[in-house]
Amino acid sequence: MSDHKAFSATGNQMIAEAIRQIDPDVMAAYPITPQTTIVENYAKYVANGKVHTEFVTVESEHSALSACIGASAAGARVATATASQGLALMWEELHIAAGMRTPIVMANANRALSAPISIHGDHSDVMGARDTGWIILFAETAQEAYDNTVISFRIAEDKRVLLPVMTTLDGFITSHAMERCEMEEDQTVKDFVGEYTPLYPLLDTDNPVGHGMFANGTSYMKYRSVLRKVNHGALPIIEEYGKAWAEITGRPYELIDAWGVEDADYVVVVLGSAAGNVRHVARQMREEGVKIGVVRPRVYRPFPAEQLVNACKNAKAIAVMDRSDTVGGQYGPLAVDTMAALYEAGLSIPVKNYVFGLGGADVTNELILEVFSNFEKLEKGELDRDLAFLGV
Amino acid sequence: MKMPALDTFDEWTPEEIPTGFVANAGTADQYVTGGWRSMRPVWFKDNCVSCMMCFLACPDSSIEVEDGKMVGIDYDHCKGCGVCVHECRFKALDFIREEEVVHEEEEEIASVIEKAKEA
Numbered sequence: 001m002s003d004h005k006a007f008s009a010t011g012n013q014m015i016a017e018a019i020r021q022i023d024p025d026v027m028a029a030y031p032i033t034p035q036t037t038i039v040e041n042y043a044k045y046v047a048n049g050k051v052h053t054e055f056v057t058v059e060s061e062h063s064a065l066s067a068c069i070g071a072s073a074a075g076a077r078v079a080t081a082t083a084s085q086g087l088a089l090m091w092e093e094l095h096i097a098a099g100m101r102t103p104i105v106m107a108n109a110n111r112a113l114s115a116p117i118s119i120h121g122d123h124s125d126v127m128g129a130r131d132t133g134w135i136i137l138f139a140e141t142a143q144e145a146y147d148n149t150v151i152s153f154r155i156a157e158d159k160r161v162l163l164p165v166m167t168t169l170d171g172f173i174t175s176h177a178m179e180r181c182e183m184e185e186d187q188t189v190k191d192f193v194g195e196y197t198p199l200y201p202l203l204d205t206d207n208p209v210g211h212g213m214f215a216n217g218t219s220y221m222k223y224r225s226v227l228r229k230v231n232h233g234a235l236p237i238i239e240e241y242g243k244a245w246a247e248i249t250g251r252p253y254e255l256i257d258a259w260g261v262e263d264a265d266y267v268v269v270v271l272g273s274a275a276g277n278v279r280h281v282a283r284q285m286r287e288e289g290v291k292i293g294v295v296r297p298r299v300y301r302p303f304p305a306e307q308l309v310n311a312c313k314n315a316k317a318i319a320v321m322d323r324s325d326t327v328g329g330q331y332g333p334l335a336v337d338t339m340a341a342l343y344e345a346g347l348s349i350p351v352k353n354y355v356f357g358l359g360g361a362d363v364t365n366e367l368i369l370e371v372f373s374n375f376e377k378l379e380k381g382e383l384d385r386d387l388a389f390l391g392v
Numbered sequence: 393m394k395m396p397a398l399d400t401f402d403e404w405t406p407e408e409i410p411t412g413f414v415a416n417a418g419t420a421d422q423y424v425t426g427g428w429r430s431m432r433p434v435w436f437k438d439n440c441v442s443c444m445m446c447f448l449a450c451p452d453s454s455i456e457v458e459d460g461k462m463v464g465i466d467y468d469h470c471k472g473c474g475v476c477v478h479e480c481r482f483k484a485l486d487f488i489r490e491e492e493v494v495h496e497e498e499e500e501i502a503s504v505i506e507k508a509k510e511a
Contacts, residue, residue, distance in 0.1 A: 099412075099413070100412045100413070101411050101412035102412070162411055162412070199411055199412070199414075200410070200411070200412065200414040208416070208417035208418070209395075209414050209415065209416065209417055210414065210415050210416065210417045210418070210419055210420075211412065211414055212413075213413045213414070213415045213419070214423065215401070215413060216401040216402075217401040217402040218401070218402050219401040219402070219404050219409065222404060222405070222406045222409060223406070223409050223413055225406055226406045226409060229406075
């Protein structure tokens, strides 16, 4: 464990610092709020000669990720960052990056999707990428955004995984707010991440290969089954690297941050920055004798179903707070995942799904108290189980 | 690198599929895509000076060259975009509809059958 000097920084600064320390070969990126300051800071490092990265300025996010995929297939270590409409414009390439097994690390500053236009934080963008095959990490704090980014390279480039990793943080709330942060030495990070050796680099002209092949017959379906297996199989590997990094930093790592669940009567499941707000109110409620636990998956894809069930199994009722909606669907994405995990485990704990904080709407103590105050009725079966928009 | 042969796709097991569906280079050659063509470039050898402008312009590497001279067109991979015809300054390439070729072939087959009947 090293001796750290704490300083204040934004989540975006911390991600830019992490990528600087790793110094990838190529970054192709396009600015978009609230991610811009990541690539803006990184462009400064490139201009000032602090990194050797080939920085490719492109005309769109579609091109940004396309260039990243090309560079990764060529054998380079690649990073980029995006958000919201930019991530949406990458939709085609998201699938290609995962299918081609290109270990790209991409930061996403989670933001609402148009229309109407909102530049503020929610999870609508990243949830559009949940089925693409990418590994998706959610940070609660700027510190976690840094730590997640560092371990992302190890996860992505591990030969057992070889999948792109999206390391996300909540737009503005985490990307722009100043927080207390710690950082490891450059060399510590470089040593942890190590050199990257690509599996089938296109630039290895002695061993010519073709990437992005056409899959005929039944091979497409067989290949997709491999992708599913590899993505699911990444869970213990993510944990392995998370814990190895925690060993160095002294900052603990778990796939799921389960706060107060040991004796909790009720549990709230939530992703990202809002977990802090929920814990804050839950702490106050504990003083009044109400025991509420807060379960926050740090990894969303692959979904840590077993760990989530373990954290929730003793609860009498569960509230799942989704920061995005599945319009036309029955419940939000996190709720659907949670319910499927509980059902598979044979648990019939009542679940209420709330959509909250869309377009950066404030997550106030009052709104969280509303969720808490419904628990008793939910437990007794007196609360309707329809998805509810919190604060509307 | 050892890669499974592309013509045995259906026999692959998931374990055999290379990571990232990577295959040996140059496999597009084995996959015939000329059937997408609706227009066909036709080469007139006598007018051709092998200036190679068509070769440079062709996006599908379908201008066949040997020893620096054009020798023909690879109809297995030519998509009929017509860029070669547009580039040619020596009236060595014409552009015709595929159905004309099909029609000619049908007429040819018909005449063969007719001759066989007569015999």
